[in-house]
Amino acid sequence: SSARIAGLGTTIFAEMSALAARTGSINLGQGFPDTDGPDEVVDRAVDALRSGRNQYAPGTGVPELRAAIAAHQQRLYGLAVDPGEEVAVTTGATEAIAAALLGLVDPGDEVVVLEPYYDSYVAVIQMAGAVRRPVTLRAPDFRLPLDELRAAVTPRTTAILLNSPHNPTGTVLRRDELEAVAALAVEHDLVVISDEVYEHLTFDGLPHIPIATLPGMAERTLTISSGGKTFSFTGWKVGWATGPATLVRAMLGAKQFLTYTSGSPLQPAIAHALGADDAFFDDLTARMQAQRDLLCEGLAELGLDVFVPEGTYFATTDIRPLGFDDGLEFCRMLPERAGVVAIPHQVFHDSEAGRPLVRWAFCKRPEVIADALERLQALRR
């Protein structure tokens, strides 16, 4: 195999989901909901399949989805993007991230990335021949350390890869944090690639603020999201990028030779879904917040140190109060011991900061979370 993928190994999500299947464990590892999204959205996909929309979509995506994405950005955030030139549909946010890095970053460039980082970031930065410069969000509150952020930017930096709401810590970046990122980006003329797949999953009334809405940022930000988390169709892999035509074109320059175009019949269905009213998004947030609280309270009762997340599908704990200190060992032991799967933060870190931290997904029905908590009582025995 090539140097491009050297050391990347197998993604932790594949390892842990396979372990869950093999041991019959409850999978609080990989972040996918255990309840599908709305039937009416499925019906739209079936209609598309049945009405002959089964050949290649345009490279940028089907027009009604691009229009729906543009309308969503306008309605929720007041961001004006032209569906013709400033929106592109991708195969999940994953492809958008990969194509953005391949299309925007040169070998040897440095990319600032929040640590812990979503695992595909590191892999794609490496495949692009670029160098990651992690800035660590640390327990207990996982805020963005602004001095360290500034120190991470060097003359070789060309991009900041941002993620808010942040996987795995659950941090939702505040306006002052985003302003600090924006100031740096403007000062050093950097591109910001902003992964906002959890944009509709912020809790306790915290707003999601796209960094593209800050002064001077719309022209240098490629905003990435997908329908997976928002509409509970993670397996559909319908994602997108929005931003200035120059950045979207660069992303498409790579995407056209990765997948050419993305799956046609699911696109009109996600276009329909994006038209959901506020009640739909409020209901999603309320359900997920209730599940967060159920899981976090249960994990705290078990004796773990729990860091209650502000957003996403995930809660983080420190396992040391239970006498463990290595999250990877803990997660490899947990299925046998308790019949539950979780994800170690360690694999999302260069530094040691993630060693005692473990991530638990709460995008599961309350009864499943309750069952998992019951099983985890085995840790006390």
Ligand code: PMP
């Ligand atoms: N970014 C983050 C932060 C994620 O957690 C995920 C996981 N879904 C993705 C990107 C990938 O999104 P998609 O499934 O749309 O490719």
Ligand code: GLN
């Ligand atoms: N984004 C989800 C997570 O973080 C799923 C990741 C994946 O399977 N690649 O768990």
